[in-house]
Amino acid sequence: MDVAAAEMRMVDPQVETMDREALAAMQVERLRRTLAHAYANVPHYRRAFEARGVRPDDLRDLSDLRRFPFTVKTDLRDNYPYGLFAVPRERVVRVHASSGTTGKPTVVGYTAGDVDRWADLMARAMATAGVRSGEVTHNAYGYGLFTGGMGFHYGAERLGCTVVPMSGGNTERQLQAMLDLEASVLCATPSYALNLAEVAERVGIDLPGSALRLGLFGAEPWSDGMRRELDTRLGIRSMDSYGLSEVMGPGVAIECAARCGLHGWEDHFLFEVVDPETLEPLPMGATGELVITTLTKEALPMIRYRTRDITRLTDAPCACGRTHLRIMRVTGRNDDMLIIRGVNVYPSQIEAVMVGFPGTAPHYLLVVDRQGAMDRLSVQVEAAPDLAADAYPAVAGQVRHHIKSIIGVTCGVSLVPPGTVPRSEGKAVRVRDLRGTAATQSRSR
Secondary structure, eight states: OOHHHHHHHHSOHHHHTOOHHHHHHHHHHHHHHHHHHHHHHOHHHHHHHHHTTOOGGGOOSGGGGGGSOOBOHHHHHHTTTTTTOSSOGGGOOEEEEOOOTTSSOOEEEEOHHHHHHHHHHHHHHHHHHTOOTTOEEEEOSOOSSSHHHHHHHHHHHHHTOEEEEOOSOOHHHHHHHHHHTTOOEEEEOHHHHHHHHHHHHHHTOOSTTSSOOEEEEOSSOOOHHHHHHHHHHHTSEEEEEEEETTTTEEEEEEEOTTOSSEEEOTTTEEEEEEOTTTOOBOOTTOOEEEEEEESSOSSSOOSSEEEEEEEOEEOSOOTTOOOSOEEOOOOEETTTOEEETTEEEOHHHHHHHHTTOTTEEEEEEEEEEEETTEEEEEEEEEEOTTOOGGGHHHHHHHHHHHHHHHHOOOOEEEEEOTTOSOOOSSSOEEEEEOTTOSSOEEEEO
16 A cells, blocks of 8 residues: 555545534444444443443434443443453453553453554544654654553554654653654653653753654643643644543544644544533533543443543534544543632643743642641642742742632642652653542542
8 A cells, every 4th residue: 555545544534524414324323333232242231221221222313322321430440351341352452451550450452453443543643633654753652551652653654654662761762763763753641742852951952953843742631831832842833632541542532733622533432521410411512521432442342431531522613624523622630630628620720820930840749638627739840940049939929829810729839949840751640649548649640
Protein backbone atom coordinates (compact mmCIF):
# COMPACT_ATOMS: atom_id res chain seq x y z
CA MET A 1 0.00 0.00 0.00
CA ASP A 2 1.57 3.35 -1.03
CA VAL A 3 1.61 6.41 1.24
CA ALA A 4 -1.39 8.11 -0.39
CA ALA A 5 -3.48 4.94 -0.14
CA ALA A 6 -2.45 4.50 3.51
CA GLU A 7 -3.56 8.04 4.36
CA MET A 8 -6.89 7.58 2.60
CA ARG A 9 -7.53 4.39 4.57
CA MET A 10 -7.08 6.24 7.87
CA VAL A 11 -8.82 9.49 6.93
CA ASP A 12 -12.03 8.54 5.17
CA PRO A 13 -14.01 11.70 4.29
CA GLN A 14 -17.16 9.61 3.80
CA VAL A 15 -17.04 8.58 7.47
CA GLU A 16 -15.71 11.77 9.07
CA THR A 17 -18.15 14.05 7.24
CA MET A 18 -21.15 11.69 7.29
CA ASP A 19 -24.47 13.44 7.87
CA ARG A 20 -26.01 12.95 11.31
CA GLU A 21 -28.92 10.83 10.12
CA ALA A 22 -26.68 8.32 8.36
CA LEU A 23 -24.25 8.27 11.28
CA ALA A 24 -27.09 7.58 13.74
CA ALA A 25 -28.32 4.69 11.59
CA MET A 26 -24.80 3.20 11.63
CA GLN A 27 -24.61 3.63 15.41
CA VAL A 28 -27.96 1.91 16.00
CA GLU A 29 -26.94 -1.09 13.91
CA ARG A 30 -23.57 -1.43 15.62
CA LEU A 31 -25.04 -0.79 19.07
CA ARG A 32 -27.59 -3.57 18.64
CA ARG A 33 -24.79 -5.99 17.73
CA THR A 34 -22.71 -4.87 20.71
CA LEU A 35 -25.56 -5.28 23.18
CA ALA A 36 -26.38 -8.74 21.83
CA HIS A 37 -22.70 -9.73 21.94
CA ALA A 38 -22.31 -8.60 25.54
CA TYR A 39 -25.59 -10.19 26.69
CA ALA A 40 -24.81 -13.54 25.08
CA ASN A 41 -21.21 -13.85 26.22
CA VAL A 42 -20.68 -11.90 29.47
CA PRO A 43 -22.57 -13.16 32.56
CA HIS A 44 -22.11 -9.77 34.28
CA TYR A 45 -23.93 -7.96 31.49
CA ARG A 46 -26.66 -10.59 31.30
CA ARG A 47 -27.35 -10.16 35.03
CA ALA A 48 -27.14 -6.34 34.81
CA PHE A 49 -29.53 -6.17 31.84
CA GLU A 50 -32.04 -8.49 33.51
CA ALA A 51 -31.86 -6.49 36.74
CA ARG A 52 -32.91 -3.43 34.74
CA GLY A 53 -35.60 -5.42 32.91
CA VAL A 54 -34.06 -4.91 29.45
CA ARG A 55 -32.78 -7.13 26.67
CA PRO A 56 -30.78 -6.22 23.54
CA ASP A 57 -33.93 -6.38 21.38
CA ASP A 58 -35.41 -3.52 23.43
CA LEU A 59 -33.10 -1.03 21.73
CA ARG A 60 -34.93 0.47 18.77
CA ASP A 61 -33.20 3.84 18.53
CA LEU A 62 -30.37 5.63 20.31
CA SER A 63 -32.65 7.16 22.94
CA ASP A 64 -33.36 3.65 24.27
CA LEU A 65 -29.76 3.32 25.47
CA ARG A 66 -30.64 5.24 28.65
CA ARG A 67 -32.65 2.18 29.76
CA PHE A 68 -29.49 0.05 29.92
CA PRO A 69 -27.16 -0.15 32.94
CA PHE A 70 -23.91 1.72 33.42
CA THR A 71 -20.53 0.03 33.70
CA VAL A 72 -18.03 1.34 36.27
CA LYS A 73 -14.39 0.62 37.01
CA THR A 74 -15.24 -1.57 40.01
CA ASP A 75 -17.08 -3.92 37.62
CA LEU A 76 -13.74 -4.68 35.95
CA ARG A 77 -12.06 -5.21 39.31
CA ASP A 78 -14.90 -7.40 40.61
CA ASN A 79 -14.58 -9.58 37.49
CA TYR A 80 -10.76 -9.64 37.51
CA PRO A 81 -9.03 -10.72 35.37
CA TYR A 82 -11.09 -12.10 32.46
CA GLY A 83 -14.69 -12.03 33.68
CA LEU A 84 -15.85 -9.20 31.39
CA PHE A 85 -14.27 -10.67 28.26
CA ALA A 86 -16.86 -11.53 25.60
CA VAL A 87 -14.63 -13.96 23.70
CA PRO A 88 -12.68 -17.04 24.86
CA ARG A 89 -9.37 -16.07 26.41
CA GLU A 90 -7.58 -17.95 23.62
CA ARG A 91 -8.87 -15.37 21.10
CA VAL A 92 -7.33 -12.52 23.09
CA VAL A 93 -4.01 -11.59 21.48
CA ARG A 94 -3.14 -8.68 23.81
CA VAL A 95 -3.84 -7.53 27.34
CA HIS A 96 -3.17 -4.16 28.90
CA ALA A 97 -3.90 -3.07 32.46
CA SER A 98 -4.01 -0.11 34.80
CA SER A 99 -1.38 0.29 37.49
CA GLY A 100 -3.70 -0.96 40.23
CA THR A 101 -2.31 1.52 42.77
CA THR A 102 -5.67 1.73 44.57
CA GLY A 103 -6.64 -1.96 44.32
CA LYS A 104 -6.62 -4.71 41.73
CA PRO A 105 -5.62 -3.50 38.27
CA THR A 106 -8.25 -3.25 35.56
CA VAL A 107 -7.36 -5.73 32.81
CA VAL A 108 -8.44 -5.02 29.24
CA GLY A 109 -8.18 -7.40 26.30
CA TYR A 110 -7.99 -7.18 22.50
CA THR A 111 -8.69 -9.63 19.72
CA ALA A 112 -6.64 -9.41 16.54
CA GLY A 113 -9.53 -7.43 15.04
CA ASP A 114 -9.54 -5.06 18.03
CA VAL A 115 -5.81 -4.38 17.65
CA ASP A 116 -6.26 -3.73 13.93
CA ARG A 117 -9.13 -1.28 14.50
CA TRP A 118 -7.15 0.42 17.28
CA ALA A 119 -4.21 0.97 14.93
CA ASP A 120 -6.57 2.38 12.29
CA LEU A 121 -8.23 4.74 14.77
CA MET A 122 -4.89 5.89 16.15
CA ALA A 123 -3.66 6.58 12.63
CA ARG A 124 -6.88 8.48 11.89
CA ALA A 125 -6.45 10.50 15.07
CA MET A 126 -2.81 11.32 14.40
CA ALA A 127 -3.57 12.36 10.82
CA THR A 128 -6.41 14.58 12.10
CA ALA A 129 -3.95 16.29 14.47
CA GLY A 130 -1.61 17.00 11.56
CA VAL A 131 0.86 14.09 11.54
CA ARG A 132 1.85 13.04 8.03
CA SER A 133 3.21 9.83 6.57
CA GLY A 134 6.99 9.67 6.58
CA GLU A 135 7.51 11.96 9.59
CA VAL A 136 9.89 10.93 12.38
CA THR A 137 7.65 10.41 15.42
CA HIS A 138 9.30 10.36 18.84
CA ASN A 139 7.11 8.29 21.18
CA ALA A 140 7.79 9.08 24.85
CA TYR A 141 4.60 7.48 26.18
CA GLY A 142 5.28 4.53 28.47
CA TYR A 143 5.31 1.07 26.90
CA GLY A 144 4.21 -2.10 28.71
CA LEU A 145 0.78 -2.58 30.30
CA PHE A 146 -0.07 1.13 29.90
CA THR A 147 -1.92 1.60 26.60
CA GLY A 148 -0.25 4.88 25.63
CA GLY A 149 3.04 3.63 24.23
CA MET A 150 1.69 0.79 22.11
CA GLY A 151 -1.32 2.82 20.97
CA PHE A 152 0.70 5.69 19.52
CA HIS A 153 3.34 3.28 18.20
CA TYR A 154 0.87 1.19 16.19
CA GLY A 155 -0.98 4.26 14.96
CA ALA A 156 2.16 6.01 13.76
CA GLU A 157 3.38 2.88 11.96
CA ARG A 158 -0.04 2.37 10.37
CA LEU A 159 0.08 5.96 9.13
CA GLY A 160 3.49 5.35 7.60
CA CYS A 161 5.67 7.29 10.05
CA THR A 162 9.20 6.48 11.20
CA VAL A 163 8.67 5.62 14.88
CA VAL A 164 11.29 6.15 17.59
CA PRO A 165 10.00 3.98 20.52
CA MET A 166 11.75 5.76 23.41
CA SER A 167 9.14 5.30 26.20
CA GLY A 168 9.73 7.44 29.33
CA GLY A 169 12.88 8.29 31.25
CA ASN A 170 16.52 8.91 30.25
CA THR A 171 15.53 12.47 29.44
CA GLU A 172 18.87 13.76 28.20
CA ARG A 173 19.24 10.72 25.95
CA GLN A 174 15.72 11.37 24.61
CA LEU A 175 16.62 14.94 23.77
CA GLN A 176 19.76 13.87 21.91
CA ALA A 177 17.75 11.27 19.97
CA MET A 178 15.16 13.90 19.03
CA LEU A 179 17.92 16.10 17.61
CA ASP A 180 19.97 13.40 15.91
CA LEU A 181 16.99 11.64 14.32
CA GLU A 182 15.28 14.95 13.43
CA ALA A 183 11.96 14.13 15.09
CA SER A 184 9.16 16.42 13.97
CA VAL A 185 6.39 14.88 16.13
CA LEU A 186 6.50 14.30 19.90
CA CYS A 187 4.01 11.98 21.62
CA ALA A 188 4.04 12.22 25.44
CA THR A 189 2.09 13.20 28.53
CA PRO A 190 2.05 16.99 28.84
CA SER A 191 3.88 16.84 32.16
CA TYR A 192 6.74 14.82 30.65
CA ALA A 193 6.86 17.11 27.63
CA LEU A 194 7.33 20.01 30.05
CA ASN A 195 10.11 18.03 31.73
CA LEU A 196 11.80 17.59 28.33
CA ALA A 197 11.58 21.34 27.72
CA GLU A 198 13.06 22.14 31.12
CA VAL A 199 15.99 19.75 30.78
CA ALA A 200 16.68 20.98 27.23
CA GLU A 201 16.91 24.55 28.49
CA ARG A 202 19.21 23.50 31.32
CA VAL A 203 21.69 21.65 29.07
CA GLY A 204 21.56 24.20 26.25
CA ILE A 205 19.50 22.30 23.65
CA ASP A 206 17.44 24.58 21.39
CA LEU A 207 14.23 22.59 20.87
CA PRO A 208 12.34 25.53 19.27
CA GLY A 209 15.11 25.64 16.68
CA SER A 210 14.95 21.89 15.97
CA ALA A 211 12.81 19.95 13.49
CA LEU A 212 10.12 19.46 16.15
CA ARG A 213 6.82 21.02 15.06
CA LEU A 214 3.93 19.06 16.60
CA GLY A 215 3.10 17.53 19.99
CA LEU A 216 0.35 14.99 20.73
CA PHE A 217 -0.33 15.09 24.45
CA GLY A 218 -2.82 13.27 26.67
CA ALA A 219 -3.34 10.68 29.46
CA GLU A 220 -3.77 13.42 32.08
CA PRO A 221 -5.82 16.63 32.34
CA TRP A 222 -3.96 19.75 31.26
CA SER A 223 -4.92 23.37 30.93
CA ASP A 224 -4.76 25.99 28.19
CA GLY A 225 -2.03 27.64 30.27
CA MET A 226 0.03 24.45 30.05
CA ARG A 227 -0.61 24.36 26.28
CA ARG A 228 0.78 27.89 25.88
CA GLU A 229 3.80 26.93 27.98
CA LEU A 230 4.51 23.86 25.84
CA ASP A 231 3.93 25.67 22.55
CA THR A 232 6.42 28.37 23.51
CA ARG A 233 9.12 26.31 25.19
CA LEU A 234 9.13 23.45 22.67
CA GLY A 235 8.44 25.58 19.59
CA ILE A 236 5.51 23.37 18.56
CA ARG A 237 1.79 23.27 18.07
CA SER A 238 0.43 21.06 20.87
CA MET A 239 -2.68 18.93 20.32
CA ASP A 240 -4.95 17.32 22.91
CA SER A 241 -5.56 13.57 22.64
CA TYR A 242 -8.20 11.63 24.60
CA GLY A 243 -8.69 7.99 25.42
CA LEU A 244 -8.83 5.52 28.27
CA SER A 245 -7.84 1.90 28.57
CA GLU A 246 -11.28 0.58 29.42
CA VAL A 247 -12.79 1.64 26.10
CA MET A 248 -9.67 1.14 23.92
CA GLY A 249 -6.75 3.34 24.94
CA PRO A 250 -5.69 6.56 23.18
CA GLY A 251 -7.36 7.34 19.88
CA VAL A 252 -10.94 7.81 21.09
CA ALA A 253 -10.86 11.54 20.27
CA ILE A 254 -8.36 14.19 19.20
CA GLU A 255 -8.12 17.83 18.18
CA CYS A 256 -7.87 18.99 14.60
CA ALA A 257 -5.91 22.07 13.52
CA ALA A 258 -8.73 24.33 14.78
CA ARG A 259 -8.04 23.22 18.39
CA CYS A 260 -11.65 23.86 19.43
CA GLY A 261 -12.60 20.49 20.93
CA LEU A 262 -11.67 16.87 20.30
CA HIS A 263 -13.37 14.99 17.47
CA GLY A 264 -14.76 11.74 18.89
CA TRP A 265 -14.99 8.83 16.46
CA GLU A 266 -18.71 8.17 16.57
CA ASP A 267 -18.56 5.27 14.13
CA HIS A 268 -16.79 3.32 16.92
CA PHE A 269 -17.97 4.99 20.14
CA LEU A 270 -21.24 6.42 21.38
CA PHE A 271 -20.88 9.44 23.68
CA GLU A 272 -23.27 10.66 26.37
CA VAL A 273 -22.97 13.28 29.12
CA VAL A 274 -24.90 12.57 32.32
CA ASP A 275 -25.52 14.38 35.56
CA PRO A 276 -22.97 12.86 38.00
CA GLU A 277 -25.55 12.85 40.81
CA THR A 278 -28.79 11.76 39.13
CA LEU A 279 -27.11 9.89 36.23
CA GLU A 280 -29.76 11.29 33.90
CA PRO A 281 -28.60 12.20 30.36
CA LEU A 282 -27.95 15.90 29.85
CA PRO A 283 -28.71 17.94 26.71
CA MET A 284 -26.06 18.83 24.16
CA GLY A 285 -23.70 21.48 25.54
CA ALA A 286 -24.38 20.81 29.22
CA THR A 287 -21.43 20.00 31.48
CA GLY A 288 -21.42 16.62 33.21
CA GLU A 289 -19.75 13.22 33.28
CA LEU A 290 -18.72 11.63 30.01
CA VAL A 291 -20.14 8.14 29.37
CA ILE A 292 -18.87 6.00 26.49
CA THR A 293 -20.30 2.87 24.85
CA THR A 294 -18.08 0.93 22.45
CA LEU A 295 -19.64 -0.03 19.11
CA THR A 296 -17.04 -2.30 17.49
CA LYS A 297 -15.01 -3.95 20.24
CA GLU A 298 -14.96 -7.75 20.33
CA ALA A 299 -12.95 -8.84 23.39
CA LEU A 300 -14.19 -6.24 25.89
CA PRO A 301 -17.38 -4.41 24.92
CA MET A 302 -18.13 -1.54 27.29
CA ILE A 303 -21.77 -0.57 27.83
CA ARG A 304 -22.30 2.98 29.12
CA TYR A 305 -18.90 3.18 30.78
CA ARG A 306 -18.70 6.01 33.32
CA THR A 307 -15.37 7.67 32.61
CA ARG A 308 -15.60 10.07 35.59
CA ASP A 309 -14.28 12.81 33.28
CA ILE A 310 -16.12 16.12 33.47
CA THR A 311 -16.71 17.76 30.11
CA ARG A 312 -19.38 18.73 27.60
CA LEU A 313 -20.19 17.77 24.02
CA THR A 314 -20.85 20.05 21.09
CA ASP A 315 -22.36 19.42 17.67
CA ALA A 316 -21.53 22.92 16.41
CA PRO A 317 -19.87 22.95 12.98
CA CYS A 318 -16.07 22.75 12.98
CA ALA A 319 -13.91 24.64 10.51
CA CYS A 320 -12.34 21.36 9.39
CA GLY A 321 -15.70 20.07 8.09
CA ARG A 322 -15.86 16.93 10.26
CA THR A 323 -19.34 16.21 11.54
CA HIS A 324 -18.53 13.95 14.51
CA LEU A 325 -19.33 15.36 17.95
CA ARG A 326 -16.53 17.15 19.73
CA ILE A 327 -15.54 16.55 23.34
CA MET A 328 -14.53 19.83 24.92
CA ARG A 329 -11.45 20.00 27.14
CA VAL A 330 -11.82 17.78 30.22
CA THR A 331 -11.92 20.05 33.27
CA GLY A 332 -11.41 17.33 35.88
CA ARG A 333 -12.61 13.99 37.18
CA ASN A 334 -15.47 13.71 39.62
CA ASP A 335 -13.53 11.11 41.62
CA ASP A 336 -10.61 13.60 41.86
CA MET A 337 -12.78 16.48 43.00
CA LEU A 338 -11.79 18.01 46.33
CA ILE A 339 -14.27 19.73 48.64
CA ILE A 340 -12.37 22.41 50.55
CA ARG A 341 -14.43 24.38 53.04
CA GLY A 342 -17.56 23.74 51.01
CA VAL A 343 -15.99 24.66 47.64
CA ASN A 344 -15.65 22.04 44.88
CA VAL A 345 -12.15 22.13 43.42
CA TYR A 346 -10.54 20.11 40.62
CA PRO A 347 -6.72 19.92 40.46
CA SER A 348 -6.84 21.10 36.85
CA GLN A 349 -8.54 24.32 38.01
CA ILE A 350 -5.55 25.08 40.20
CA GLU A 351 -3.22 24.48 37.27
CA ALA A 352 -5.31 26.72 35.01
CA VAL A 353 -4.91 29.74 37.32
CA MET A 354 -1.26 29.10 38.27
CA VAL A 355 0.55 28.18 35.06
CA GLY A 356 2.17 31.30 33.66
CA PHE A 357 1.76 33.27 36.90
CA PRO A 358 4.66 35.74 37.22
CA GLY A 359 7.49 34.50 39.38
CA THR A 360 6.47 30.84 39.29
CA ALA A 361 7.36 27.76 37.25
CA PRO A 362 4.67 25.34 35.95
CA HIS A 363 5.40 22.66 38.57
CA TYR A 364 3.11 22.23 41.55
CA LEU A 365 1.79 19.77 44.11
CA LEU A 366 -1.50 19.90 46.00
CA VAL A 367 -1.43 18.52 49.55
CA VAL A 368 -4.74 17.71 51.22
CA ASP A 369 -5.03 16.93 54.92
CA ARG A 370 -7.70 17.22 57.58
CA GLN A 371 -7.85 19.68 60.44
CA GLY A 372 -10.60 18.58 62.80
CA ALA A 373 -13.69 17.96 60.66
CA MET A 374 -12.52 20.17 57.79
CA ASP A 375 -10.35 19.31 54.80
CA ARG A 376 -7.43 21.65 54.22
CA LEU A 377 -5.59 22.36 50.99
CA SER A 378 -2.04 23.63 50.63
CA VAL A 379 -0.24 24.27 47.36
CA GLN A 380 3.47 23.89 46.77
CA VAL A 381 4.54 25.72 43.62
CA GLU A 382 8.06 26.12 42.29
CA ALA A 383 9.59 29.53 41.97
CA ALA A 384 10.88 30.71 38.62
CA PRO A 385 14.65 30.11 38.32
CA ASP A 386 15.41 33.84 38.24
CA LEU A 387 13.27 34.76 41.28
CA ALA A 388 15.25 35.95 44.29
CA ALA A 389 14.65 33.92 47.46
CA ASP A 390 13.59 36.98 49.45
CA ALA A 391 10.71 37.49 46.99
CA TYR A 392 9.20 34.04 47.67
CA PRO A 393 6.78 35.12 50.44
CA ALA A 394 5.36 38.00 48.40
CA VAL A 395 4.80 35.88 45.30
CA ALA A 396 3.22 33.11 47.42
CA GLY A 397 0.78 35.68 48.80
CA GLN A 398 -0.09 36.84 45.29
CA VAL A 399 -0.72 33.26 44.14
CA ARG A 400 -2.91 32.60 47.20
CA HIS A 401 -4.97 35.73 46.47
CA HIS A 402 -5.24 34.77 42.78
CA ILE A 403 -6.55 31.28 43.59
CA LYS A 404 -9.04 32.73 46.07
CA SER A 405 -10.34 35.36 43.65
CA ILE A 406 -10.65 33.01 40.64
CA ILE A 407 -11.74 29.69 42.21
CA GLY A 408 -13.13 30.90 45.54
CA VAL A 409 -11.13 28.54 47.76
CA THR A 410 -8.82 29.54 50.57
CA CYS A 411 -5.58 27.56 50.67
CA GLY A 412 -2.06 27.81 51.92
CA VAL A 413 0.59 28.51 49.26
CA SER A 414 4.32 28.03 49.62
CA LEU A 415 6.93 28.80 46.98
CA VAL A 416 9.69 26.21 46.86
CA PRO A 417 13.08 26.36 45.11
CA PRO A 418 13.40 25.20 41.48
CA GLY A 419 13.68 21.42 41.13
CA THR A 420 11.83 20.68 44.40
CA VAL A 421 8.61 19.24 42.93
CA PRO A 422 9.24 15.72 41.54
CA ARG A 423 9.31 15.52 37.74
CA SER A 424 7.14 13.10 35.82
CA GLU A 425 8.31 10.43 33.38
CA GLY A 426 4.71 9.42 32.72
CA LYS A 427 1.46 10.56 34.30
CA ALA A 428 2.04 13.39 36.74
CA VAL A 429 1.15 13.04 40.41
CA ARG A 430 -0.61 16.28 41.25
CA VAL A 431 -2.31 15.49 44.58
CA ARG A 432 -0.88 14.08 47.80
CA ASP A 433 -3.79 13.04 50.00
CA LEU A 434 -2.95 12.79 53.70
CA ARG A 435 -6.52 12.58 55.02
CA GLY A 436 -7.40 9.83 57.46
CA THR A 437 -4.17 7.86 57.17
CA ALA A 438 -0.61 8.18 58.30
CA ALA A 439 0.58 6.95 54.92
CA THR A 440 0.75 9.19 51.92
CA GLN A 441 -1.66 8.35 49.13
CA SER A 442 -0.82 9.90 45.76
CA ARG A 443 -3.38 10.33 43.03
CA SER A 444 -2.97 10.89 39.31
CA ARG A 445 -5.18 10.82 36.22
